[in-house]
Amino acid sequence: VSRDRFLWLQHEAQLGMAFLDDTAVSGFEALFMRPVAMVQKFDALCHIFPASVLESILADSEVRETVLLDGLAWPLPLLLKRVLPILQRGLGHRVKLMVTKPFATPEWLPSKAPPSPCASHVTLALLWDTDHAFRVLDMGPPADSSEAPAFRSFWGQRSELRRFQDGSINEAVVWEGRGAGRRRSMCHQVIQHLLQRHASIHPEHVVSPTSALDPLLSLTAYSDVARGSEDEASDPAPHPSTGEEVAVAVMEVFSELSRELRQLKDLPLAIASLQGASPAFRHTEVFPPLPWNGKLPAKLQVPATEDCQSDCLYPSCDVATPPYIPALEVVCQLESSGKWPDEVEAIRGLKTAFYVHLSKALQEQAGVLASPTPLFLDVLKGGYVFRLRIYHHRELTMLREAVAMATGHVAKAEYQQLERSLVSLPLLTSTLHGVHQQFPAFSAGARLCKRWVSAHLLANHLTDEATELMVAHLFLCPAPHIPPGSPVSVLLRFLALLTNHDWSSEPLIVNLNQDLSAADISEITSRFSSSTRSHLPPLFIATPHDKSSSHWTTPTPSAPVFARMQLLAKESLALLSQQLLSQNPTEVDFKQIFRTPLQDYSVLIHLHKRHLPLSEQGVDAMATGSTHRTHPMKHRKYSHMPVVDFNPVDKYLSELEATFSEFALFFHDKYGGTFIAVAWKPHAFIPQSFKVSHAHCRIPVEGGWKGAKKQKTAASFLVPDVKAILADFQLLGQGLVKSVEVLSDPPSA
Numbered sequence: 001v002s003r004d005r006f007l008w009l010q011h012e013a014q015l016g017m018a019f020l021d022d023t024a025v026s027g028f029e030a031l032f033m034r035p036v037a038m039v040q041k042f043d044a045l046c047h048i049f050p051a052s053v054l055e056s057i058l059a060d061s062e063v064r065e066t067v068l069l070d071g072l073a074w075p076l077p078l079l080l081k082r083v084l085p086i087l088q089r090g091l092g093h094r095v096k097l098m099v100t101k102p103f104a105t106p107e108w109l110p111s112k113a114p115p116s117p118c119a120s121h122v123t124l125a126l127l128w129d130t131d132h133a134f135r136v137l138d139m140g141p142p143a144d145s146s147e148a149p150a151f152r153s154f155w156g157q158r159s160e161l162r163r164f165q166d167g168s169i170n171e172a173v174v175w176e177g178r179g180a181g182r183r184r185s186m187c188h189q190v191i192q193h194l195l196q197r198h199a200s201i202h203p204e205h206v207v208s209p210t211s212a213l214d215p216l217l218s219l220t221a222y223s224d225v226a227r228g229s230e231d232e233a234s235d236p237a238p239h240p241s242t243g244e245e246v247a248v249a250v251m252e253v254f255s256e257l258s259r260e261l262r263q264l265k266d267l268p269l270a271i272a273s274l275q276g277a278s279p280a281f282r283h284t285e286v287f288p289p290l291p292w293n294g295k296l297p298a299k300l301q302v303p304a305t306e307d308c309q310s311d312c313l314y315p316s317c318d319v320a321t322p323p324y325i326p327a328l329e330v331v332c333q334l335e336s337s338g339k340w341p342d343e344v345e346a347i348r349g350l351k352t353a354f355y356v357h358l359s360k361a362l363q364e365q366a367g368v369l370a371s372p373t374p375l376f377l378d379v380l381k382g383g384y385v386f387r388l389r390i391y392h393h394r395e396l397t398m399l400r401e402a403v404a405m406a407t408g409h410v411a412k413a414e415y416q417q418l419e420r421s422l423v424s425l426p427l428l429t430s431t432l433h434g435v436h437q438q439f440p441a442f443s444a445g446a447r448l449c450k451r452w453v454s455a456h457l458l459a460n461h462l463t464d465e466a467t468e469l470m471v472a473h474l475f476l477c478p479a480p481h482i483p484p485g486s487p488v489s490v491l492l493r494f495l496a497l498l499t500n501h502d503w504s505s506e507p508l509i510v511n512l513n514q515d516l517s518a519a520d521i522s523e524i525t526s527r528f529s530s531s532t533r534s535h536l537p538p539l540f541i542a543t544p545h546d547k548s549s550s551h552w553t554t555p556t557p558s559a560p561v562f563a564r565m566q567l568l569a570k571e572s573l574a575l576l577s578q579q580l581l582s583q584n585p586t587e588v589d590f591k592q593i594f595r596t597p598l599q600d601y602s603v604l605i606h607l608h609k610r611h612l613p614l615s616e617q618g619v620d621a622m623a624t625g626s627t628h629r630t631h632p633m634k635h636r637k638y639s640h641m642p643v644v645d646f647n648p649v650d651k652y653l654s655e656l657e658a659t660f661s662e663f664a665l666f667f668h669d670k671y672g673g674t675f676i677a678v679a680w681k682p683h684a685f686i687p688q689s690f691k692v693s694h695a696h697c698r699i700p701v702e703g704g705w706k707g708a709k710k711q712k713t714a715a716s717f718l719v720p721d722v723k724a725i726l727a728d729f730q731l732l733g734q735g736l737v738k739s740v741e742v743l744s745d746p747p748s749a
Contacts, residue, residue: 007099008099036480039580040489041125044188048201054080054201084098087124091190094187095128130441137172142171175190181211181244185211188208209590221290222240247283250281250328251281257386276330277331286447292323292325294639321646327385329387340394348374359377396419399418416551441487446472448487453467454673456565456594456669457669461667473510476510496573505529510542538557605741607674613646619672653668665681666678667679687717700716
């Protein structure tokens with residue numbers, strides 16, 4: 001048994017003991033029921049191809065003689081035995097474990113020459129220690145110590161003398177680490193350098209597919225932020241920035257705005273707390289927003305009408321869609337007061353008055369542009385638009401009482417929406433922000449998983465919060481693994497969770513902050529297994545604040561959509577695993593699992609690209625510069641509010657779902673998708689008896705319906721008018737819709 005195999009076995013034994021001792025984990029299931037795939041277990045893979053390049057070590061006659069005598073002329077195992085200690089010394093505390101992928105030893109006749117290893121490749125698997133894996137500096141011994149020559153000999157030209165803040169002068173090795181994406185390739189940089197220095201292996205023969213999916217989280221403008229004032233030419237190996245620095249900039253601007261809001265004077269009530277509710281505040285926004293540069297696009301000027309605010313810009317239908325500026329949701333809670341009214345409408349009127357007063361105070365005291373509306377206050381700070389909503393607990397209490405007294409669903413839907421946006425979302429954002437701070441891979445991993453969900457046109461069927469909770473589960477309950485350390489390993493385990501979890505008989509319990517006790521978990525499991533399972537959503541997620549309803553997955557996804565999601569996850573997992581282990585990853589198209597098959601859809605609604613404000617985010621979009629953004633750290637003086645949260649595709653999709661949800665399901669990739677896919681509902685095409693309430697988008701069946709028990713007149717039954725519906729698709733999206741393509745005939749009764 002080689003040393004790396006023994007260390008791997010020892011690592012698994014330690015994990016097994018930990019799982020058996022943990023009462024919150026089903027130790028037997030984790031150890032014996034869940035397979036451990038190598039690509040899911042390790043955070044990074046590194047391929048040396050072809051393996052014959054290792055034979056350069058045989059230039060040393062002593063090594064060559066040892067290989068010929070001990071290796072029976074098959075050099076690969078002994079060559080690795082000499083290389084691995086060098087890599088382990090260089091990586092140090094960056095990795096917890098490093099092993100080689102098992103390979104079969106070939107057979108050959110003694111009378112013939114042994115086969116060459118050039119047809120194979122060597123795969124190194126690394127398990128990162130995320131506390132040390134991304135450091136850009138390896139500190140060496142003092143320059144005058146006896147250990148300094150050995151350190152310089154080991155690292156070669158990478159070693160340099162550096163003076164540190166405490167006055168010491170030490171040998172040190174500095175790596176390229178500009179941007180979070182580049183820092184995740186730190187171990188790869190170390191391996192490339194050491195193999196080139198000690199085994200004469202050129203870096204082009206050492207490839208890591210770990211960062212192959214980074215371009216899916218990157219925009220051209222992100223690289224400018226990651227580089228700062230540095231010139232891109234100074235980086236010998238430019239790496240696409242994945243936007244973590246932009247997300248940090250959003251938080252810095254929000255902190256500054258919070259401080260200014262709390263310092264405002266002469267407010268009727270002081271601001272008690274400000275909590276972010278958007279994905280950007282929990283570092284899970286797939287593409288963190290870039291700030292607006294303040295420029296007015298052509299033909300998009302300030303309106304002069306009396307019914308429009310003079311400091312706001314408005315879109316025009318005769319020009320291209322303006323740049324998309326998202327509204328970052330913020331929940332504002334005021335200090336307690338007994339003077340609030342006891343009626344919902346009166347409370348809302350008072351909140352509107354407070355928005356107006358707060359807007360004036362911000363402009364006069366802090367010089368910050370703000371735009372009040374009856375429902376919220378938009379504040380432009382540092383190029384970002386923060387949408388403030390005031391939360392008052394009495395409003396929710398009175399709505400809850402109205403729900404208890406009302407018989408309809410209007411009051412209940414209003415209450416659920418308000419409770420979700422003002423209470424549940426800020427609480428979830430705060431909790432997941434803590435997960436992000438604890439686990440470095442959570443942010444990029446959650447963004448990559450949400451990217452996959454949206455790329456398969458499922459973003460409007462599975463909420464962002466549900467995806468983020470599933471990703472959080474991978475970190476909080478990682479058995480039979482340890483928490484993932486790279487975005488790729490997060491995506492692999494997310495796909496495996498969708499594929500292998502028994503969703504029909506086991507709830508997914510996400511124990512945020514470890515607030516669920518063993519008794520709570522037992523209660524959730526027993527309640528789920530009872531007769532109420534049929535009334536619960538197919539994808540059930542329980543959290544400390546939502547033990548029984550799974551409101552993040554209610555009412556979507558439906559059972560058919562979730563079944564398709566599982567099928568796509570299974571195929572994506574198999575393909576991505578195969579690609580990561582391929583002999584030459586540089587020739588692999590890793591975006592393949594982000595291109596969804598379209599043969600199962602009935603209709604495609606193609607959209608004009610000039611009206612797609614997020615077209616640059618498409619999976620296969622060409623890298624282009626962003627002309628409407630500015631560096632987050634460059635403060636500007638703004639004279640007008642931009643067009644905020646305006647995405648024509650979202651508006652159109654909402655109209656389609658509201659109008660035609662009875663007949664079809666709609667699917668769209670919200671990150672740069674250029675079409676909307678339509679799937680007809682088979683049950684909608686069963687002829688229905690003639691009623692006025694059934695006449696919407698339906699026509700009489702010609703010649704009656706054969707499925708009727710008693711034949712009636714020809715106009716007794718109605719079926720959907722597909723031609724009229726397709727025409728309405730085009731009419732409803734006039735100017736936005738480019739064409740409507742029919743892929744298959746509608747289902748027959």
